[in-house]
Amino acid sequence: MVPTAKQQPSSPPPRSLYAHIPFCARHCGYCDFAIAVGKTDRIEAYLVALEAELARKVSLFQTSPLPMDTWFVGGGTPSLLDAGQLRRLGEILAGRTPLAPEGEASLEANPESFDGEKARVLADSGFTRISLGVQSFEPGTLEALERPHDATLVERGVRAAREAGLAVSLDLIFGAPGQTRDNWALDLRRAIDLGPDHLSLYGLTYERGTPLEKKVRGGLVLPLAEELERDLYDQAMTTLEAAGYHQYEISNFSRTGFESRHNRAYWANLPHVGIGMGAAGLLDGERTLNTRDLDRYLRLALAGEDTAFQRERLEPWETARETLMMNLRRVEGVVPEEFLARTGFSLDQILGDGAGPLVRQGLLARDELGLRLTREGRFVADAVIVQLLAGAPGSPEPNSAGVPG
Ligand code: SF4
Incomplete structure (x- = not known):
């Protein structure tokens, strides 16, 4: 759910x-x-x-x-x-x-x-x-x-x-x-x-x-x-x-x-303006991606038209999952108060039991400061993040991603 x-x-x-x-x-x-x-x-x-x-x-x-x-x-x-x-x-x-x-x-x-x-x-x-x-x-x-x-x-x-x-x-x-x-x-x-x-x-x-x-x-x-x-x-x-x-x-x-x-x-998944061919932006909860075709970019931009070829408005809980994913790249990981202020969700709401197995495998650490990759986890960061989100509430997929090692 x-x-x-x-x-x-x-x-x-x-x-x-x-x-x-x-x-x-x-x-x-x-x-x-x-x-x-x-x-x-x-x-x-x-x-x-x-x-x-x-x-x-x-x-x-x-x-x-x-x-x-x-x-x-x-x-x-x-x-x-x-x-x-x-x-x-x-x-x-x-x-x-x-x-x-x-x-x-x-x-x-x-x-x-x-x-x-x-x-x-x-x-x-x-x-x-x-x-x-x-x-x-x-x-x-x-x-x-x-x-x-x-x-x-x-x-x-x-x-x-x-x-x-x-x-x-x-x-x-x-x-x-x-x-x-x-x-x-x-x-x-x-x-x-x-x-x-x-x-x-x-x-x-x-x-x-x-x-x-x-x-x-x-x-x-x-x-x-x-x-x-x-x-x-x-x-x-x-x-x-x-x-x-x-x-x-x-x-x-x-x-x-x-x-x-x-x-x-x-x-920190904060809003940013992106300009130029192929540039990504995040404004007001909407992700945009500009065209990667130079001629098309020049034509649209010079005519004052929208240069994006892709737009995606995320639901608040999807933004929270995305924020979790981005925060985990940092050595300090996800900081609970910052996460709540940015997304409106507590870490527990988004994680459910998702972190438990990864903490037991020594790939994630969780304490009062938050949730972060261990040094060992940094070697397989992408796989850890996929597995973490696959086990979280609201995931479209059952927990099926494998973590190597
Ligand atoms: S083609 Fe080479 S120089 Fe140009 S963006 Fe790619 S890596 Fe950089």
């Missing part, structure tokens, strides 16, 4: 903005993001469309401009924009959704397209943080991932960001074909030696239809053994902790005070 809310859930206005820049110089073999390859002649038109979409979305609110605590510009490759285009992007965001004092503004950059001039323009435009797509320093791993940069360009990027006064986050990938414990140890060491404020580590996934997944299916590429991948994640948690980076989410590690506020808002 579907539970009934105990109290009215809080529905704050959005304080976070995501802007998607889909342009990429080439298609990396593992990528299934919303991208547009080799279409940099459309960037100017895209910026006009982005502003039109943002204006339309902001006009839905009584406050205009609509202040934000965080901006996150992701891609694609936002650093493919030239310095003038980056300045224009900053003006568009600041004009419609100004950043609050002490706000956080991040932009994703690739080492081969990021330099001192772009870093200075970004800092002048209010950006505070660069998220650099390093993935690896090892030539063999970079080749397996089809990434065109090398370690020298990474060092140039970090230096440029630092000189402009920007905080630095580095993205790394583990589990690439051919990766070993030793070369992953070198990747971690080289990343730490650059002194970033923050690190995001992603296990490589073979998304259906990507060139890399096709190679795996054709027997041309051999994925790593599951056990080795697990070891690499374990190695990363231990190494980064010892180097002073605390883990605050399944994939994210930070020096104190440099956690990504934008992503924290996302894991």
